[in-house]
Amino acid sequence: MIKKLLSPLLLLFIFIFSGLGTYAQGDLMIMPKRLVFDGSERSQEINLANTGSDTAVYAISFVNYKMTEKGNFEQVEEQEDGQRFAEDFLRYFPRRVSLAPNEAQTIRVQLTRTGNLEQGEYRSHMYFRAVEEQTALGAEETEESEGISINIKTVFGISIPIIIREGESTTQIDLNELSLNTEGENPKLSLVINRSGNMSVYGNLTATHIAPDGTETEVGMVKGVSVYTPNSKRYFSFELRNAAEVDLTGGVLKVSYSEDKGDTLATREIEL
Amino acid sequence: MYNFSFNKTYFWLLLFTFSVMEVSAQENPPIPIEVEVRTSRNLNFGSFTAGNSGGNVTVSYDDQRSVDGDIFELNFGQPVSAALFDVYANPGTIIQIEDMGPFTLENQETGLQIQLFINSFSTGQRTFVTQAPNAQTPNEIFVGGTLRIPSDNSGNLPGTYFGNFTLNFIHQ
Numbered sequence: 211m212i213k214k215l216l217s218p219l220l221l222l223f224i225f226i227f228s229g230l231g232t233y234a235q236g237d238l239m240i241m242p243k244r245l246v247f248d249g250s251e252r253s254q255e256i257n258l259a260n261t262g263s264d265t266a267v268y269a270i271s272f273v274n275y276k277m278t279e280k281g282n283f284e285q286v287e288e289q290e291d292g293q294r295f296a297e298d299f300l301r302y303f304p305r306r307v308s309l310a311p312n313e314a315q316t317i318r319v320q321l322t323r324t325g326n327l328e329q330g331e332y333r334s335h336m337y338f339r340a341v342e343e344q345t346a347l348g349a350e351e352t353e354e355s356e357g358i359s360i361n362i363k364t365v366f367g368i369s370i371p372i373i374i375r376e377g378e379s380t381t382q383i384d385l386n387e388l389s390l391n392t393e394g395e396n397p398k399l400s401l402v403i404n405r406s407g408n409m410s411v412y413g414n415l416t417a418t419h420i421a422p423d424g425t426e427t428e429v430g431m432v433k434g435v436s437v438y439t440p441n442s443k444r445y446f447s448f449e450l451r452n453a454a455e456v457d458l459t460g461g462v463l464k465v466s467y468s469e470d471k472g473d474t475l476a477t478r479e480i481e482l
Numbered sequence: 483m484y485n486f487s488f489n490k491t492y493f494w495l496l497l498f499t500f501s502v503m504e505v506s507a508q509e510n511p512p513i514p515i516e517v518e519v520r521t522s523r524n525l526n527f528g529s530f531t532a533g534n535s536g537g538n539v540t541v542s543y544d545d546q547r548s549v550d551g552d553i554f555e556l557n558f559g560q561p562v563s564a565a566l567f568d569v570y571a572n573p574g575t576i577i578q579i580e581d582m583g584p585f586t587l588e589n590q591e592t593g594l595q596i597q598l599f600i601n602s603f604s605t606g607q608r609t610f611v612t613q614a615p616n617a618q619t620p621n622e623i624f625v626g627g628t629l630r631i632p633s634d635n636s637g638n639l640p641g642t643y644f645g646n647f648t649l650n651f652i653h654q
Binding site for chain 2: 239275281285335367368
Protein backbone atom coordinates (compact mmCIF):
# COMPACT_ATOMS: atom_id res chain seq x y z
CA MET A 211 0.00 0.00 0.00
CA ILE A 212 2.73 2.46 0.98
CA LYS A 213 4.83 1.55 -2.04
CA LYS A 214 1.84 2.09 -4.22
CA LEU A 215 1.37 5.44 -2.63
CA LEU A 216 4.92 6.43 -3.38
CA SER A 217 4.73 5.51 -7.04
CA PRO A 218 4.74 8.75 -8.97
CA LEU A 219 2.61 7.27 -11.71
CA LEU A 220 -0.11 6.22 -9.33
CA LEU A 221 0.11 9.07 -6.95
CA LEU A 222 -2.19 11.88 -7.67
CA PHE A 223 -2.32 14.84 -5.43
CA ILE A 224 -5.75 16.19 -5.34
CA PHE A 225 -6.34 19.63 -4.03
CA ILE A 226 -9.93 20.42 -3.75
CA PHE A 227 -10.73 24.00 -3.40
CA SER A 228 -13.79 25.98 -4.09
CA GLY A 229 -12.71 29.08 -5.88
CA LEU A 230 -12.65 32.23 -3.90
CA GLY A 231 -13.80 31.55 -0.38
CA THR A 232 -15.30 34.98 -0.14
CA TYR A 233 -16.98 34.90 -3.52
CA ALA A 234 -20.47 35.89 -2.48
CA GLN A 235 -22.56 34.85 -5.41
CA GLY A 236 -26.24 35.25 -5.07
CA ASP A 237 -26.89 37.04 -1.83
CA LEU A 238 -30.46 37.48 -2.84
CA MET A 239 -33.38 38.90 -0.96
CA ILE A 240 -36.88 38.45 -2.35
CA MET A 241 -40.03 40.21 -1.22
CA PRO A 242 -42.77 39.07 -0.96
CA LYS A 243 -42.33 35.34 -0.48
CA ARG A 244 -45.46 34.37 -2.44
CA LEU A 245 -47.83 35.97 -4.91
CA VAL A 246 -51.55 35.31 -5.16
CA PHE A 247 -53.78 36.70 -7.93
CA ASP A 248 -57.32 36.36 -6.63
CA GLY A 249 -59.17 38.59 -9.04
CA SER A 250 -58.44 41.93 -7.41
CA GLU A 251 -55.22 42.74 -9.30
CA ARG A 252 -54.00 42.28 -12.82
CA SER A 253 -50.36 42.80 -12.01
CA GLN A 254 -48.10 42.56 -8.98
CA GLU A 255 -44.47 43.23 -8.22
CA ILE A 256 -41.65 41.24 -6.72
CA ASN A 257 -38.68 43.07 -5.29
CA LEU A 258 -35.20 41.61 -5.64
CA ALA A 259 -32.22 42.97 -3.79
CA ASN A 260 -28.57 41.97 -3.94
CA THR A 261 -27.36 42.06 -0.36
CA GLY A 262 -23.91 40.77 -1.22
CA SER A 263 -20.68 42.58 -1.93
CA ASP A 264 -20.36 41.51 -5.58
CA THR A 265 -22.42 42.24 -8.64
CA ALA A 266 -24.65 39.26 -9.34
CA VAL A 267 -26.78 38.18 -12.27
CA TYR A 268 -30.02 36.27 -11.82
CA ALA A 269 -32.03 34.38 -14.41
CA ILE A 270 -35.75 34.30 -13.75
CA SER A 271 -37.91 31.45 -14.99
CA PHE A 272 -40.81 29.25 -13.98
CA VAL A 273 -40.56 25.79 -12.48
CA ASN A 274 -43.41 23.50 -11.51
CA TYR A 275 -43.57 21.33 -8.46
CA LYS A 276 -45.94 18.77 -7.11
CA MET A 277 -46.25 18.45 -3.37
CA THR A 278 -46.06 15.10 -1.65
CA GLU A 279 -48.29 14.19 1.27
CA LYS A 280 -45.31 14.79 3.54
CA GLY A 281 -44.96 18.31 2.23
CA ASN A 282 -41.90 17.85 0.04
CA PHE A 283 -41.71 19.37 -3.41
CA GLU A 284 -40.80 17.39 -6.50
CA GLN A 285 -40.21 19.09 -9.82
CA VAL A 286 -42.60 18.01 -12.58
CA GLU A 287 -42.77 18.78 -16.29
CA GLU A 288 -46.34 17.65 -16.90
CA GLN A 289 -49.47 18.59 -14.99
CA GLU A 290 -50.74 15.84 -12.75
CA ASP A 291 -54.44 15.07 -12.37
CA GLY A 292 -56.06 18.04 -10.69
CA GLN A 293 -52.96 20.22 -10.99
CA ARG A 294 -52.86 23.26 -13.26
CA PHE A 295 -49.76 25.31 -14.03
CA ALA A 296 -50.02 29.09 -13.86
CA GLU A 297 -47.11 29.90 -16.16
CA ASP A 298 -49.23 30.03 -19.33
CA PHE A 299 -51.29 32.83 -17.81
CA LEU A 300 -48.44 34.96 -16.51
CA ARG A 301 -46.14 37.45 -18.14
CA TYR A 302 -43.16 38.87 -16.34
CA PHE A 303 -40.36 41.29 -17.03
CA PRO A 304 -37.39 41.39 -16.90
CA ARG A 305 -36.26 37.78 -17.27
CA ARG A 306 -32.73 38.47 -16.25
CA VAL A 307 -31.38 41.04 -13.86
CA SER A 308 -27.91 42.25 -13.05
CA LEU A 309 -27.65 43.77 -9.63
CA ALA A 310 -24.74 45.69 -8.20
CA PRO A 311 -24.11 45.34 -4.45
CA ASN A 312 -27.05 46.69 -2.46
CA GLU A 313 -28.98 47.35 -5.65
CA ALA A 314 -32.65 46.43 -5.93
CA GLN A 315 -34.94 45.84 -8.86
CA THR A 316 -38.62 45.20 -9.35
CA ILE A 317 -39.98 42.28 -11.35
CA ARG A 318 -43.44 42.98 -12.70
CA VAL A 319 -45.74 39.96 -12.98
CA GLN A 320 -48.88 40.37 -15.09
CA LEU A 321 -51.92 38.20 -15.63
CA THR A 322 -52.61 37.38 -19.24
CA ARG A 323 -55.23 35.40 -21.23
CA THR A 324 -57.57 35.62 -18.26
CA GLY A 325 -60.52 34.79 -20.52
CA ASN A 326 -59.23 31.24 -20.70
CA LEU A 327 -59.06 30.72 -16.94
CA GLU A 328 -61.40 28.10 -15.53
CA GLN A 329 -62.77 27.99 -12.00
CA GLY A 330 -60.22 26.98 -9.43
CA GLU A 331 -56.52 27.43 -8.94
CA TYR A 332 -53.38 27.57 -11.06
CA ARG A 333 -49.89 27.40 -9.61
CA SER A 334 -46.31 27.72 -10.81
CA HIS A 335 -43.16 28.74 -8.97
CA MET A 336 -40.97 31.63 -10.00
CA TYR A 337 -37.37 30.56 -9.86
CA PHE A 338 -34.53 33.00 -9.29
CA ARG A 339 -31.20 31.45 -10.12
CA ALA A 340 -27.81 33.05 -9.73
CA VAL A 341 -25.99 32.88 -13.05
CA GLU A 342 -22.50 31.48 -12.91
CA GLU A 343 -19.87 33.80 -14.29
CA GLN A 344 -18.20 32.14 -17.27
CA THR A 345 -14.45 31.93 -16.93
CA ALA A 346 -12.41 32.35 -20.09
CA LEU A 347 -10.38 29.28 -20.97
CA GLY A 348 -6.87 29.59 -19.66
CA ALA A 349 -7.81 32.33 -17.26
CA GLU A 350 -7.72 30.02 -14.28
CA GLU A 351 -4.50 29.39 -12.47
CA THR A 352 -3.33 25.89 -13.20
CA GLU A 353 -2.29 23.69 -10.34
CA GLU A 354 0.83 21.56 -10.41
CA SER A 355 0.75 19.40 -13.51
CA GLU A 356 0.81 16.03 -11.70
CA GLY A 357 -2.15 16.81 -9.55
CA ILE A 358 -5.82 17.25 -9.81
CA SER A 359 -7.53 20.34 -8.67
CA ILE A 360 -11.22 20.67 -8.41
CA ASN A 361 -12.93 24.00 -8.50
CA ILE A 362 -16.46 23.90 -7.18
CA LYS A 363 -18.66 26.94 -7.13
CA THR A 364 -21.99 27.08 -5.44
CA VAL A 365 -24.88 28.35 -7.45
CA PHE A 366 -28.15 28.69 -5.71
CA GLY A 367 -31.68 29.53 -6.50
CA ILE A 368 -34.79 30.44 -4.61
CA SER A 369 -38.31 29.72 -5.77
CA ILE A 370 -41.54 31.30 -4.62
CA PRO A 371 -45.07 30.21 -5.52
CA ILE A 372 -47.28 32.29 -7.80
CA ILE A 373 -50.93 31.36 -7.60
CA ILE A 374 -53.91 32.42 -9.72
CA ARG A 375 -57.37 31.89 -8.26
CA GLU A 376 -60.52 32.11 -10.33
CA GLY A 377 -63.97 32.03 -8.80
CA GLU A 378 -65.16 31.24 -5.32
CA SER A 379 -63.26 28.92 -3.06
CA THR A 380 -64.97 25.72 -2.00
CA THR A 381 -62.04 24.64 0.15
CA GLN A 382 -62.67 22.98 3.50
CA ILE A 383 -59.99 22.17 6.06
CA ASP A 384 -59.99 19.68 8.88
CA LEU A 385 -57.24 18.69 11.33
CA ASN A 386 -57.07 15.19 12.71
CA GLU A 387 -54.81 12.34 13.89
CA LEU A 388 -53.21 14.61 16.49
CA SER A 389 -50.55 12.87 18.55
CA LEU A 390 -47.97 14.18 20.98
CA ASN A 391 -44.53 12.61 21.36
CA THR A 392 -42.71 13.77 24.49
CA GLU A 393 -39.64 11.54 24.17
CA GLY A 394 -37.29 13.97 22.39
CA GLU A 395 -35.54 17.10 23.56
CA ASN A 396 -38.70 19.04 22.73
CA PRO A 397 -42.19 17.56 22.59
CA LYS A 398 -43.29 16.91 19.03
CA LEU A 399 -46.83 17.28 17.76
CA SER A 400 -47.92 15.33 14.70
CA LEU A 401 -51.15 15.85 12.81
CA VAL A 402 -52.82 15.50 9.44
CA ILE A 403 -54.22 18.52 7.57
CA ASN A 404 -57.11 17.39 5.38
CA ARG A 405 -58.09 19.56 2.44
CA SER A 406 -61.07 19.34 0.14
CA GLY A 407 -62.33 21.74 -2.51
CA ASN A 408 -60.89 23.65 -5.43
CA MET A 409 -58.09 25.72 -3.90
CA SER A 410 -54.95 25.29 -1.85
CA VAL A 411 -54.44 26.63 1.65
CA TYR A 412 -51.54 28.40 3.28
CA GLY A 413 -51.35 29.39 6.89
CA ASN A 414 -49.75 29.12 10.29
CA LEU A 415 -50.09 26.26 12.75
CA THR A 416 -50.27 27.30 16.39
CA ALA A 417 -50.29 24.95 19.37
CA THR A 418 -51.74 26.34 22.60
CA HIS A 419 -51.75 24.56 25.94
CA ILE A 420 -54.82 25.18 28.08
CA ALA A 421 -54.11 24.30 31.71
CA PRO A 422 -56.89 22.92 33.98
CA ASP A 423 -57.16 26.39 35.56
CA GLY A 424 -57.76 27.95 32.13
CA THR A 425 -54.30 29.45 31.63
CA GLU A 426 -53.42 29.52 27.94
CA THR A 427 -49.80 29.28 26.76
CA GLU A 428 -48.64 29.23 23.15
CA VAL A 429 -46.21 26.32 23.08
CA GLY A 430 -45.37 26.09 19.38
CA MET A 431 -45.87 27.77 16.04
CA VAL A 432 -44.89 27.16 12.42
CA LYS A 433 -45.49 29.70 9.69
CA GLY A 434 -46.28 29.05 6.07
CA VAL A 435 -47.65 25.53 6.08
CA SER A 436 -49.39 24.83 2.79
CA VAL A 437 -51.50 22.07 1.31
CA TYR A 438 -51.46 22.51 -2.44
CA THR A 439 -53.96 21.25 -4.95
CA PRO A 440 -54.64 18.52 -5.90
CA ASN A 441 -53.52 17.02 -2.57
CA SER A 442 -56.19 16.11 -0.07
CA LYS A 443 -53.93 15.71 2.93
CA ARG A 444 -50.60 16.67 4.42
CA TYR A 445 -48.81 14.91 7.22
CA PHE A 446 -47.05 17.43 9.41
CA SER A 447 -45.15 17.43 12.67
CA PHE A 448 -43.43 20.21 14.56
CA GLU A 449 -41.62 20.72 17.82
CA LEU A 450 -43.27 22.55 20.69
CA ARG A 451 -40.30 24.73 21.57
CA ASN A 452 -42.02 26.78 24.25
CA ALA A 453 -43.44 23.88 26.23
CA ALA A 454 -40.84 23.92 29.03
CA GLU A 455 -43.03 26.07 31.28
CA VAL A 456 -46.19 24.00 30.99
CA ASP A 457 -47.27 20.58 32.23
CA LEU A 458 -48.14 18.53 29.16
CA THR A 459 -49.45 15.68 31.30
CA GLY A 460 -52.66 17.58 31.99
CA GLY A 461 -55.06 20.05 30.43
CA VAL A 462 -55.86 20.45 26.74
CA LEU A 463 -53.69 21.04 23.69
CA LYS A 464 -55.42 23.19 21.07
CA VAL A 465 -54.07 23.34 17.51
CA SER A 466 -55.21 26.12 15.18
CA TYR A 467 -54.52 26.51 11.48
CA SER A 468 -54.97 30.16 10.50
CA GLU A 469 -54.33 32.31 7.47
CA ASP A 470 -51.76 35.09 7.65
CA LYS A 471 -54.45 37.71 7.88
CA GLY A 472 -55.93 35.97 10.88
CA ASP A 473 -58.90 33.92 9.63
CA THR A 474 -58.95 30.54 11.36
CA LEU A 475 -59.21 27.68 8.89
CA ALA A 476 -59.52 24.83 11.39
CA THR A 477 -58.95 23.97 15.04
CA ARG A 478 -58.68 20.72 16.94
CA GLU A 479 -58.18 19.95 20.62
CA ILE A 480 -56.81 16.90 22.38
CA GLU A 481 -57.12 16.03 26.04
CA LEU A 482 -53.73 15.43 27.61
CA MET B 483 -68.48 86.37 34.64
CA TYR B 484 -65.60 84.95 32.71
CA ASN B 485 -64.15 81.88 34.44
CA PHE B 486 -60.53 81.55 33.34
CA SER B 487 -59.67 78.48 35.46
CA PHE B 488 -62.58 76.55 33.93
CA ASN B 489 -61.28 77.34 30.47
CA LYS B 490 -57.77 76.40 31.47
CA THR B 491 -58.98 73.00 32.59
CA TYR B 492 -60.77 72.51 29.32
CA PHE B 493 -57.74 73.69 27.42
CA TRP B 494 -55.52 71.04 29.05
CA LEU B 495 -58.16 68.37 28.64
CA LEU B 496 -58.48 69.22 24.97
CA LEU B 497 -54.70 69.23 24.49
CA PHE B 498 -54.40 65.87 26.20
CA THR B 499 -57.19 64.39 24.10
CA PHE B 500 -55.57 65.51 20.85
CA SER B 501 -52.20 64.24 21.93
CA VAL B 502 -53.71 60.81 22.58
CA MET B 503 -55.39 60.86 19.21
CA GLU B 504 -52.11 61.85 17.63
CA VAL B 505 -50.38 58.81 19.19
CA SER B 506 -53.11 56.36 18.32
CA ALA B 507 -53.14 57.53 14.72
CA GLN B 508 -49.56 56.29 14.23
CA GLU B 509 -49.53 52.98 12.38
CA ASN B 510 -46.97 50.31 12.98
CA PRO B 511 -44.62 49.89 10.04
CA PRO B 512 -45.32 46.77 7.96
CA ILE B 513 -43.24 43.74 8.81
CA PRO B 514 -40.98 43.02 5.85
CA ILE B 515 -41.58 39.61 4.33
CA GLU B 516 -38.40 38.21 3.02
CA VAL B 517 -36.43 35.14 2.29
CA GLU B 518 -32.75 35.51 1.70
CA VAL B 519 -29.86 33.11 1.29
CA ARG B 520 -26.19 34.01 1.55
CA THR B 521 -23.18 31.86 0.87
CA SER B 522 -20.88 32.08 3.86
CA ARG B 523 -18.48 29.28 3.04
CA ASN B 524 -17.99 26.94 0.12
CA LEU B 525 -17.63 23.18 0.14
CA ASN B 526 -14.01 22.11 0.44
CA PHE B 527 -12.77 18.52 0.32
CA GLY B 528 -9.21 19.31 1.41
CA SER B 529 -6.28 17.39 -0.01
CA PHE B 530 -5.90 13.66 -0.59
CA THR B 531 -4.34 11.23 -3.00
CA ALA B 532 -6.05 8.78 -5.31
CA GLY B 533 -4.74 5.53 -6.67
CA ASN B 534 -5.96 4.15 -9.97
CA SER B 535 -8.97 2.31 -8.54
CA GLY B 536 -10.86 5.44 -7.59
CA GLY B 537 -13.12 5.83 -4.60
CA ASN B 538 -15.18 8.30 -2.65
CA VAL B 539 -14.35 11.32 -0.53
CA THR B 540 -17.10 12.48 1.76
CA VAL B 541 -17.35 15.65 3.81
CA SER B 542 -20.25 15.62 6.24
CA TYR B 543 -22.18 18.74 7.27
CA ASP B 544 -20.06 18.89 10.45
CA ASP B 545 -16.76 19.13 8.52
CA GLN B 546 -15.76 15.48 9.06
CA ARG B 547 -14.00 13.90 6.09
CA SER B 548 -14.04 10.19 5.36
CA VAL B 549 -12.73 8.23 2.39
CA ASP B 550 -13.19 4.78 0.89
CA GLY B 551 -11.69 2.90 -2.01
CA ASP B 552 -8.25 3.79 -3.33
CA ILE B 553 -8.14 7.19 -1.63
CA PHE B 554 -5.73 8.39 1.05
CA GLU B 555 -6.21 11.48 3.13
CA LEU B 556 -3.53 14.14 3.41
CA ASN B 557 -3.44 16.82 6.02
CA PHE B 558 -2.09 19.87 4.27
CA GLY B 559 -3.35 22.49 1.92
CA GLN B 560 -6.92 23.58 1.99
CA PRO B 561 -8.81 22.84 5.21
CA VAL B 562 -11.78 20.52 4.96
CA SER B 563 -15.09 22.29 5.36
CA ALA B 564 -18.76 21.83 4.63
CA ALA B 565 -20.57 24.56 2.75
CA LEU B 566 -22.36 27.07 4.93
CA PHE B 567 -25.43 28.97 3.85
CA ASP B 568 -27.11 31.64 5.91
CA VAL B 569 -30.85 31.66 5.42
CA TYR B 570 -32.71 34.72 6.61
CA ALA B 571 -36.45 34.43 7.08
CA ASN B 572 -39.12 35.12 9.63
CA PRO B 573 -38.97 32.67 12.56
CA GLY B 574 -40.89 29.46 12.06
CA THR B 575 -40.82 29.63 8.24
CA ILE B 576 -40.71 26.35 6.35
CA ILE B 577 -38.06 26.13 3.66
CA GLN B 578 -37.07 23.11 1.60
CA ILE B 579 -33.73 22.35 -0.01
CA GLU B 580 -34.43 20.79 -3.38
CA ASP B 581 -33.01 17.37 -4.10
CA MET B 582 -30.70 17.95 -7.05
CA GLY B 583 -27.65 16.34 -8.54
CA PRO B 584 -25.45 14.47 -8.90
CA PHE B 585 -23.36 17.30 -10.29
CA THR B 586 -20.62 16.76 -12.84
CA LEU B 587 -17.17 18.27 -12.48
CA GLU B 588 -15.27 18.09 -15.75
CA ASN B 589 -11.67 18.28 -16.79
CA GLN B 590 -11.91 20.66 -19.73
CA GLU B 591 -8.80 19.22 -21.40
CA THR B 592 -9.42 15.47 -21.13
CA GLY B 593 -13.19 15.39 -20.77
CA LEU B 594 -12.88 13.13 -17.71
CA GLN B 595 -15.56 13.65 -15.11
CA ILE B 596 -15.88 13.44 -11.36
CA GLN B 597 -19.31 13.29 -9.80
CA LEU B 598 -20.39 15.32 -6.81
CA PHE B 599 -23.32 14.32 -4.63
CA ILE B 600 -24.82 16.76 -2.14
CA ASN B 601 -26.15 14.53 0.58
CA SER B 602 -25.51 15.80 4.10
CA PHE B 603 -27.46 18.56 5.79
CA SER B 604 -27.21 20.04 9.26
CA THR B 605 -30.98 20.33 9.25
CA GLY B 606 -31.14 16.52 9.23
CA GLN B 607 -33.58 16.61 6.34
CA ARG B 608 -34.29 18.71 3.29
CA THR B 609 -37.30 20.44 4.77
CA PHE B 610 -36.59 22.60 7.77
CA VAL B 611 -38.24 25.22 9.93
CA THR B 612 -36.26 28.42 10.53
CA GLN B 613 -35.50 28.84 14.22
CA ALA B 614 -33.63 32.15 14.36
CA PRO B 615 -35.47 34.65 16.57
CA ASN B 616 -35.92 37.22 13.78
CA ALA B 617 -35.37 37.83 10.06
CA GLN B 618 -32.07 39.60 10.74
CA THR B 619 -30.47 36.57 12.41
CA PRO B 620 -29.17 33.88 10.06
CA ASN B 621 -30.31 30.27 10.16
CA GLU B 622 -27.07 28.43 9.49
CA ILE B 623 -27.43 25.52 7.08
CA PHE B 624 -24.32 23.35 6.74
CA VAL B 625 -24.17 21.18 3.64
CA GLY B 626 -21.80 18.32 2.92
CA GLY B 627 -21.28 16.03 -0.02
CA THR B 628 -19.43 13.16 -1.64
CA LEU B 629 -16.93 13.19 -4.50
CA ARG B 630 -16.86 10.02 -6.58
CA ILE B 631 -13.38 9.66 -8.08
CA PRO B 632 -13.54 7.27 -11.07
CA SER B 633 -11.08 4.43 -11.55
CA ASP B 634 -8.57 5.42 -14.19
CA ASN B 635 -5.53 3.70 -15.63
CA SER B 636 -4.94 6.08 -18.50
CA GLY B 637 -3.04 8.64 -16.48
CA ASN B 638 -5.48 11.30 -17.63
CA LEU B 639 -6.93 11.94 -14.20
CA PRO B 640 -4.65 14.87 -13.33
CA GLY B 641 -5.87 18.28 -14.30
CA THR B 642 -8.32 20.87 -13.19
CA TYR B 643 -11.97 19.96 -12.84
CA PHE B 644 -14.59 22.66 -12.90
CA GLY B 645 -18.17 22.46 -11.84
CA ASN B 646 -20.98 24.02 -9.93
CA PHE B 647 -23.42 22.62 -7.53
CA THR B 648 -26.84 24.13 -7.48
CA LEU B 649 -28.80 24.38 -4.30
CA ASN B 650 -32.39 25.48 -4.55
CA PHE B 651 -34.33 26.80 -1.63
CA ILE B 652 -38.05 26.38 -2.11
CA HIS B 653 -40.41 28.65 -0.31
CA GLN B 654 -43.89 27.17 0.05
